[in-house]
Amino acid sequence: MAASPSRTTGVADLGFARLDTERAARTGDPEVVLGQGKTPEQIVAALRTLHLAHPGRAVLATRLADEAIAACERELPDVRTDPVGRTAVLGDSPARGRVAVVAAGTSDLPVVRECAETVRVFGAEPDEIVDVGVAGLHRLLAERDRIAAADAVVAVAGMEAALPSVLGGLVGAPLIAVPTSVGYGWHLEGVTAWLAMLNSCAAGVVTVNVDNGFGAGVAAARIARRTAR
Template identity: 70%
Template sequence: MTEDLGFARLDLQREQRTGDPEVVFGAGKTPQQIAELLSVLHDAHPDRAVMATRLSPEAAAHCRAQLPDAEVDDLAGVAVVGRYPQPKGSVTIVAAGTSDLPVVRECAVTVRVFGAAVDTVLDVGVAGLHRLLDQRDRIGRADVVVAVAGMEAALPSVLGGLIGAPLIAVPTSVGYGWHMDGLAAWLSVLNSCAPGVLGVNVDNGFGAGVAAARIARRAATPRGSRS
């Protein structure tokens, strides 16, 4: 079943197929379109949260004005309408630096919308390795770890040698000079020498959050109860 709004066709059966509703990708859409899409999604899924990502400042302000119940995170560029699911499993997001916060926040909100608990460990990049080592036990308790890093993106490889949890790396477009909009970080992730490091695209906190939450949910669900 789809909802034809003239400018978009909402997939209202996605939750039945995958366990999660469709998400509105805000880039390229008008603020009015985004608010309308969120409203229709919420009406179709009144018992759980729905979200929009990649909101411009104008779109975020419009959602805040038109959807009084919306939770809008300006730094992350996301808006959420509805009640978060009861969390199953845990995800810890580890950030190399404060400059990575927009991606971290996008990932954290996504994890909550997709039904897992989230913890964030901030500013533990490898330039001060002692800061990361101080948090190793906390990080290692998670069902899934997401490592967010720009520059040369060494953090995921270091974490891959410290913990045994599933590890998703998010390279970011943060760095001095010609870091090629995150390509340097992405190549570091792709060529990680640590086994078990999986990567998503540059700045894709949303994609990492979806994957991490689904893995965490599975880890917390008895095998016979999985659908």
């Protein structure tokens, strides 16, 4: 069962969560459901309630286990799920502006897909450009004009995480770097990539946390929306 939002408090109390149904009015974007630590039934109830509160906007759940994705598909007929990005979406958002989501390798695809779906939900158009890491620099250079035309760029990379630094010297769009936990040995589950991005010699590179495609997608979509407006 979905709870009806309270018009006086701006909160929908589901017992296990108090959903902020007025967040879109304050920030321009509805609350998002983080699937970690929640049961499939809780995720379904939260998504349904947020969708009822924001019928003209998409609402998003992230970091979903396979069981939660299956429950969403079973209980929410209009849901759009992505088992790679581990997301579920109800509804659609109008798109303004374009975000290039650029990935060093296909191993980074779960983070890329989470980021791209977040960009779409938060009101911009994602353009996924995958497997253009610096180990084959010609692949990245072939996409330079396409990337440079975007209103914002998200660079997703693991290993030594050189991609954002290279992109920072090729394009002038706002650039958000996402380190991933892809790598060998002393890669330290993404810490190596994170430190490399923080210490980028390219100007204007802003870094989010390891595997945080969601955070990068929110920031990039808001930049793209404002730029397009």
